[in-house]
Amino acid sequence: MSGPTDSGRARQLLRRATAGIPERRNPVTHVADLPARPARFADWPDWAPREVVDAIRACGVERPWAHQAEAASLAWSGSDVVVATGTASGKSLVYQLPVLSALVADRKATALYLAPTKALGADQLRAVDDLGVDGVRPASYDGDTPLPERDWVRQHARWVFTNPDMLHRGILSAHARWTRFFRKLRYVVVDECHSYRGVFGSHVALLLRRLRRVARHYGADPVFVLASATTAEPAAFAERLTGGPCVAVTDDASPRGARTVALWEPPLLEELAGENGAPVRRSAGAEAGRILAELVIEGARTLVFVRSRRGAELTSLGAKRILSEVDSKLTGLVAAYRAGYLPEERRSLEKALLGGTLLGVATTNALELGVDIAGLDAVVLAGYPGTLASFWQQSGRAGRSGDEALVVFVARDDPLDTYLVHHPAALLDRPVETAVLDPANPYVLAPQLACAAAELPLTTADLPSFGGEAAREVLDDLVAEKMLRRRPSGWYWTTRDRPQHEVDIRGSGGDQVAVVEADTSRLLGTVDPGAACGTVHPGAVYLHQGTSYVVDELDLEHGLALVHQENPEWNTTPREVIDIAVLDTVREEHYGGVRVCLGEVAVTSRVVGYLRRLPSGEVLDHVALDLPEQVLRTRAVWYTISDELLANGAAPQASHERAPAEGPAIAAAGRSAGEPQPNNESPSPGDAITSRAEPREHSDELLANGAASRGGNGSTANGRAPGGAGLDPARIPGALHAAEHAAIGLLPLFATCDRWDIGGVSTALHSDTGEATVFVHDGHPGGAGFADRGFAALVPWLAATREAIVSCECPAGCPSCVQSPKCGNGNDPLDKAGAVTVLDIVLGALNRDASHGHMVVTQAAEDPAAKTG
Numbered sequence: 001m002s003g004p005t006d007s008g009r010a011r012q013l014l015r016r017a018t019a020g021i022p023e024r025r026n027p028v029t030h031v032a033d034l035p036a037r038p039a040r041f042a043d044w045p046d047w048a049p050r051e052v053v054d055a056i057r058a059c060g061v062e063r064p065w066a067h068q069a070e071a072a073s074l075a076w077s078g079s080d081v082v083v084a085t086g087t088a089s090g091k092s093l094v095y096q097l098p099v100l101s102a103l104v105a106d107r108k109a110t111a112l113y114l115a116p117t118k119a120l121g122a123d124q125l126r127a128v129d130d131l132g133v134d135g136v137r138p139a140s141y142d143g144d145t146p147l148p149e150r151d152w153v154r155q156h157a158r159w160v161f162t163n164p165d166m167l168h169r170g171i172l173s174a175h176a177r178w179t180r181f182f183r184k185l186r187y188v189v190v191d192e193c194h195s196y197r198g199v200f201g202s203h204v205a206l207l208l209r210r211l212r213r214v215a216r217h218y219g220a221d222p223v224f225v226l227a228s229a230t231t232a233e234p235a236a237f238a239e240r241l242t243g244g245p246c247v248a249v250t251d252d253a254s255p256r257g258a259r260t261v262a263l264w265e266p267p268l269l270e271e272l273a274g275e276n277g278a279p280v281r282r283s284a285g286a287e288a289g290r291i292l293a294e295l296v297i298e299g300a301r302t303l304v305f306v307r308s309r310r311g312a313e314l315t316s317l318g319a320k321r322i323l324s325e326v327d328s329k330l331t332g333l334v335a336a337y338r339a340g341y342l343p344e345e346r347r348s349l350e351k352a353l354l355g356g357t358l359l360g361v362a363t364t365n366a367l368e369l370g371v372d373i374a375g376l377d378a379v380v381l382a383g384y385p386g387t388l389a390s391f392w393q394q395s396g397r398a399g400r401s402g403d404e405a406l407v408v409f410v411a412r413d414d415p416l417d418t419y420l421v422h423h424p425a426a427l428l429d430r431p432v433e434t435a436v437l438d439p440a441n442p443y444v445l446a447p448q449l450a451c452a453a454a455e456l457p458l459t460t461a462d463l464p465s466f467g468g469e470a471a472r473e474v475l476d477d478l479v480a481e482k483m484l485r486r487r488p489s490g491w492y493w494t495t496r497d498r499p500q501h502e503v504d505i506r507g508s509g510g511d512q513v514a515v516v517e518a519d520t521s522r523l524l525g526t527v528d529p530g531a532a533c534g535t536v537h538p539g540a541v542y543l544h545q546g547t548s549y550v551v552d553e554l555d556l557e558h559g560l561a562l563v564h565q566e567n568p569e570w571n572t573t574p575r576e577v578i579d580i581a582v583l584d585t586v587r588e589e590h591y592g593g594v595r596v597c598l599g600e601v602a603v604t605s606r607v608v609g610y611l612r613r614l615p616s617g618e619v620l621d622h623v624a625l626d627l628p629e630q631v632l633r634t635r636a637v638w639y640t641i642s643d644e645l646l647a648n649g650a651a652p653q654a655s656h657e658r659a660p661a662e663g664p665a666i667a668a669a670g671r672s673a674g675e676p677q678p679n680n681e682s683p684s685p686g687d688a689i690t691s692r693a694e695p696r697e698h699s700d701e702l703l704a705n706g707a708a709s710r711g712g713n714g715s716t717a718n719g720r721a722p723g724g725a726g727l728d729p730a731r732i733p734g735a736l737h738a739a740e741h742a743a744i745g746l747l748p749l750f751a752t753c754d755r756w757d758i759g760g761v762s763t764a765l766h767s768d769t770g771e772a773t774v775f776v777h778d779g780h781p782g783g784a785g786f787a788d789r790g791f792a793a794l795v796p797w798l799a800a801t802r803e804a805i806v807s808c809e810c811p812a813g814c815p816s817c818v819q820s821p822k823c824g825n826g827n828d829p830l831d832k833a834g835a836v837t838v839l840d841i842v843l844g845a846l847n848r849d850a851s852h853g854h855m856v857v858t859q860a861a862e863d864p865a866a867k868t869g
């Protein structure tokens, strides 16, 4: 086994990407060589019919790898099984072999395949089609299936490829029309199951229980075969997802080409200043566009993963611009790919990439899952994708063909990314985290039980699989609300309407908002309703396939945003007012003057306007908007600090080091001191806004500035915390606000979320707690378990937060430490040194009471886990 050589292809590509950059500005902070791994083979299992084996061999698979044979045989013998191995480890074969064998052995048997994205479903259907096994009749049944074809699928298809959305709305809701299919259902394949996390995951978990129940009603007891990226505890996760025991196969026997992983921190742009005067650093998207152009010139097939739809567009445009200066013919080799494109556009892009007519594609995670794009020479990740599972999944696209390949992780200017490029072990040597989902969330359970009852009356025998007592309580509520009727034989749905159409399993809070070009009535794409006010408000600049549009009108009632084509020189950033109320405190711990709580909150938000900014970051103006309030009831973790502790600081016996105030701290204090105290009661667009909050939707992020700001390059100035013994009252809002931002940035290290799944609010005096308070809340109704994880891992989480701030040497706060890319009120006020003081006070108080459970909780990621892929 060996890693890439200095003269190898991966190093050559890295040299190309860094060519012309002077050594003192070298953006590469770390290079790791991941060695190649040889394959381990097994024999074809005896139970597999000759014609199936021959078909697979004809497609180039001579023998199965050991883990494929093991997992396929378990499924054949009737065990539910989850195969959790690296990218391109042949997980498709694991389910193809038993499913095709079953369909060949029994000409009436059927199977269901579920993928989280349409792109993946289409790809897997193509693969089965290509195998050409007689009589299998595979067919897709998703939102893109034309109506006339749907009848045929119901009546004749034997292997149906669909997604959870369609299973929920189109199949289970009308199961009587699928009687033939359910009666003989032998297998249910759940592909890329690690992506079922958070609220979506919780819905899917209950959806699978509904599926099992309906199948049993028709006399079938299908075997579940799950495919997952490497995750910690895959068997436990699969059991939570399917509701039944699952055997895990994790010993990856597929070969792997050597990979070089480079961690990359974009350079400072010394001539520009960003928000609140902070120095400007080139954005990850712009940097990735530049790297993409260099790699395309070198002839390397490259995928760039960008965090947002808009970012994918901008990165592809940036690369095209650079390539056009070299040779205009090269620009046609690069494109963007993202969800929200129409199906035909997506298919043709997939084809061009597979066929090699495209060399470079900037994509959102729409292409992350399973789409079998082989032979990539390089993968560039513009920003941490939020979980290690995604990081390895995306970087695993490189080197699929067994060749040496390059992976470049470009840090965005935020605390977590900066932390990772300066702490490579946290990225490269940590086990992958378990996906978090919570099927007991009452906001998920209630609509799911309503759907289940509408499908078939629920009986007491059904309750254990839907959560037992929790389900019974929810059912009582549904009866009280007259949604269900209780009869001796069970719970009955009361109307003829189908609740499935009202239940949004993606947790996006309702129907998508359609973005339509007013002149032509052309549908350009869709936006999550929760994100609509922030992304397609009147005046917003909206990008689609490289073309820029400006929104004229947002009609939330009808789910419509009307736009016209226009290419203004500015981009737009929404401004939001957010307020939070504590509804119920579920856990509360006291540590002297610090309280740590977990509970339910109501977050009220309103987009009050937007900033128009030039690509340099310069703000042109603020435009006021009048949009409705949105209320989110969810879970939050929060801490409060008494006035006395804030004024006097942590007691000297605090176990970690504190340092006296330094120059930078005083500079930061000078900036925020004297600013008006934020006013919680009557915020107006021009005022400081009390609630320092982050919009809750993972909406399109505005990378358009091309510049985020920060000073210094992230190393510790002297290893000691700035900050002082206590805080002057004028500094408290900025200090809490900065501590909140950084904590949001670091929570993804401990919970499988990204910062777009969570939000936060901080305030110097909260009316419910009566004290200075920092809240971090889940971004979805009812919560998805992220705040709970934060509560459980509070000490390591806040310690990592403090470390991220202290190790950034910028003077007064920048996106690498305390500025947030989605701050509702322009990252102002922020007091970096004050944030360290706040965290010192909190950690000091928690450390003094080491007997508490918070101290024995170690990093969430320290689970025993499978090796990363």
Ligand SMILES: Nc1ncnc2c1ncn2[C@@H]1O[C@H](COP(=O)(O)OP(=O)(O)OP(=O)(O)O)[C@@H](O)[C@H]1O
Pocket: 060, 061, 062, 063, 064, 065, 068, 086, 087, 088, 089, 090, 091, 092, 093, 369, 370, 371, 372, 374
């Ligand atoms: N035993 C084998 N021998 C050789 N090639 C194989 C074998 N099994 C699968 N392959 C090939 O490996 C590639 C990846 O397979 P597949 O897409 O099933 O992997 P995967 O694990 O599902 O990937 P992903 O991580 O994208 O979900 C395919 O091109 C497939 O034909």
